[in-house]
Amino acid sequence: MSLARLWAIMRKELIQVRRDRITLALVVGVPVMELLMFGYALNAVTDHIATVVFDESSTASSRAFAQSFHNTDYFTIVRWTPSREDAMRAIDAGEAKVALIIPANFGDQVLGGRPATAQLIVDGSDPSVAQTAMFSGGLISQVQSGAVTVEALNRLGQSSNSRGGIDLRPVVLYNPRMLSVKFMVPALIGLVLQMQGVLLTALAVVRERERGTLEQLIVSPVKSGELMLGKILPNIVLCLFSTVMTLVIARVLFNVPVVGSTVELLLLTLPFLFGTLGIGLAISVVARNQAQALQMTMFTLLPSILLSGFLYAREGMPLIFQWISLAIPMTYYLQILRGVILKGVGIEVLWPQTLALTVFAVVVMGVSVTRFRKTIE
Amino acid sequence: MTTDDAPAIEVHGLTKRFGDRIAVNDVTFDVKRGEVFAFLGPNGSGKSTTIRMLCGILAPTEGTGRVLGYDIRTEQEYIKQNIGYMSQRFSLYEDLSVRENLEFYAGIYAVPRASLAARVTELIAMAGLQGREDQLTAHLSGGWKQRLALGCAIVHRPPLLFLDEPTAGVDPVSRREFWTMIHELAANGVTVFATTHYLDEAEHAARVAMIHGGVLTALATPADFKAHYLHGKLFAIRSADTLRTLAMLQQRTDLSDVSLYGDAIHVLMQTGDREDLESALRAAGITGATVEVIAPSLEDVFISLMKRP
Known part of the structure; x- marks a missing residue:
């Protein structure tokens, strides 16, 4: 192992990355883009649902009731409609996802302290919107009816203590507002690293093969170990840079700070990174050109997104897929990411995941390095 | 071990089989120090396979060979350090500048830091690339790329230079300039082993070996060829x-x-x-x-x- 040769390769790789706009975009642009996309557009908690209101009652209490929907972040009243049919048309036309219909007797019923009914018509074509609308609509009505009832009872000179029923108050840990952005941001770091780590490494080798420079390096005194390390080390630096950048954006734009230790997070990231770069190296042995390398990278990405608990909880999957997911490094890395970022735990809790990732990294690297050496020598 | 008066290349009965196919069949020849030696043959005749065995990156099936006195089977690492190699693809990093390419190969061949700057300047002058040091290699014309590739191949002053189809796809003027540079190197004691399928190019060599179907059919000076063959x-x-x-x-x-x-x-x-x-x-x-x-x-x-x- 010659440090001079290793340094010559690393220096060359860094110059090439700096000159290559596509790689730069991959390192800087993709994390930012993905964070913005998942953070804003694919926010699974739907809010500001377009709502139309047909208020047949047209009383102070009915207007207050409708307004209370608007006052939450979940609904936005886009229009007050003159008729029920008009409200339905608004849903058909896609102008609104929800119509709130308040019948003519609503105001009288409330004033009389009797149960009042209103109707919430929900467009079910997007289940997550429908779910949010029904869930939060129900909550709002409960709160409102409580307030209204108390008000009415007070007016009638009765004590409100007589009101019975169960008052359930759920407490949500770690992500109290259950924002999906908190769930997604740690996962995005995993996604960015996996894509970058695999692709950068695979491309760095395949590009040399395509251009014939690999042939030149093979007849030079460069050893396969120097070549591999020279290509992997700069990528580790780039990947860690992307990680830190994603963390900063997550904190600034989405207010998702790292509860645990950032340094510890980066350290626990290393075994995942080595495993990922190993996959990249394996691809570079097989792929004949850059297009193939890209395709193979995408192929490794899919199970990591679908089965690792990235989007859907693993607990809800059929058993067979839960087992398969145990062979995917992302499964463990996500637990580490969410553990350190959201819960603030460290190696004392996450050591089994770290161990699994280390084993994976050693196996993949071992296989790739042997195969790589064979193609080179 | 090596001695300076040993032939630059000597091979005996060199044979390479890939499965049933014989790529190189019982080839024997030697190349003297300071000689320009051409290996002439059509595509697929076994030229590249021979050169890869001589460079120590492909083990022969049979036969023995020594390059600069080093055994091609066991002392590949010494061979690699002491030869220069230039292929028809020029093997330059297009997204690196002229200077960065030279510096990269200087690093790979462990050119001492103290002499590096002077060597790079010297090679840039040799290739006629003054004023273009910081230009990206991608923007150079074929002839310049060829001369830069030669510069990269000899950055560590190797006593033996392998040229694999070195002038493919280069205009006639650049080809002539290239061979002038090769003859200057040879005059300074560098042994040059060039494969080619251009016949006019083989005339630049002191001796020409003709290879066809993996067999060495003739070996002589260009004048002898014309007179006797x-x-x-x-x-x-x-x-x-x-x-x-x-x-x-x-x-x-x-x-x-x-x-x-x-x-x-x-x-x-x-x-x-x-x-x-x-x-x-x-x-x-x-x-x-x-x-x-x-x-x-x-x-x-x-x-x-x-x-x-």
């Missing part, structure tokens, strides 16, 4: 009706090689003389044809050797 005499025939003449000559069995060169027909005749040809032409009713004896080019010899069973 052609069996018969070479004639150029010009006439008013070239195509009819060609058809007539191709009928004859005593002519081993009949082919068209521009407006002349080249004919190789084993026995017989100019008068025989002239009377044959007259007999066929072709009048006003001229027949002259010409000196063979390497190409004529090469075609003749290739056709020989």
Whole structure:
């Protein structure tokens, strides 16, 4: 192992990355883009649902009731409609996802302290919107009816203590507002690293093969170990840079700070990174050109997104897929990411995941390095 | 171990099989120090396989070989450190500048830091790339790329330089300049081993080895080739009706090689003389044809050797 040769390769790789706009975009642009996309557009908690209101009652209490929907972040009243049919048309036309219909007797019923009914018509074509609308609509009505009832009872000179029923108050840990952005941001770091780590490494080798420079390096005194390390080390630096950048954006734009230790997070990231770069190296042995390398990278990405608990909880999957997911490094890395970022735990809790990732990294690297050496020598 | 007066290359019975196919078959030759040696053969004749065995990146199936005194089977690491290698693909990093390419290969070949700057400047001057040091290699023309690739290949002052089809795809002027640079290197004691399928290029070499189907068919100086390897005499025939003449000559069995060169027909005749040809032409009713004896080019010899069973 010659440090001079290793340094010559690393220096060359860094110059090439700096000159290559596509790689730069991959390192800087993709994390930012993905964070913005998942953070804003694919926010699974739907809010500001377009709502139309047909208020047949047209009383102070009915207007207050409708307004209370608007006052939450979940609904936005886009229009007050003159008729029920008009409200339905608004849903058909896609102008609104929800119509709130308040019948003519609503105001009288409330004033009389009797149960009042209103109707919430929900467009079910997007289940997550429908779910949010029904869930939060129900909550709002409960709160409102409580307030209204108390008000009415007070007016009638009765004590409100007589009101019975169960008052359930759920407490949500770690992500109290259950924002999906908190769930997604740690996962995005995993996604960015996996894509970058695999692709950068695979491309760095395949590009040399395509251009014939690999042939030149093979007849030079460069050893396969120097070549591999020279290509992997700069990528580790780039990947860690992307990680830190994603963390900063997550904190600034989405207010998702790292509860645990950032340094510890980066350290626990290393075994995942080595495993990922190993996959990249394996691809570079097989792929004949850059297009193939890209395709193979995408192929490794899919199970990591679908089965690792990235989007859907693993607990809800059929058993067979839960087992398969145990062979995917992302499964463990996500637990580490969410553990350190959201819960603030460290190696004392996450050591089994770290161990699994280390084993994976050693196996993949071992296989790739042997195969790589064979193609080179 | 190596001694400086050992031949630059010596191989005995070098053979390489890929499965059932024999790429290189029992090849024996040696290359003297400071010699420009050309390995001439068509594509797929075993040139590249031979060069890869000599560079120590492909183990021979049979035979022995020494390059600069080092065994090609066991001392590949020493060989790699002491040879320069340039392929027809020029193997430059297009997204690196001229200077960065030279510096990269200097790093790979462990050129001492103290002499690095002077060496890079020297090579840039040699390649005629002054003023373009910081230009990206992608923007250079073919001839410049070729000279830069040569610079990269000799950045560590190797005593032996391998050139694998070095002038493919380069204009004639650049090719001439390139060979001038090669001869300067040879004058300074560098041994040059070049493969080519360009016959005019082989004339630059002190000795030419012809390889065909993995077999070394001939090895001589270009002058010897022309003098001794052609069996018969070479004639150029010009006439008013070239195509009819060609058809007539191709009928004859005593002519081993009949082919068209521009407006002349080249004919190789084993026995017989100019008068025989002239009377044959007259007999066929072709009048006003001229027949002259010409000196063979390497190409004529090469075609003749290739056709020989």
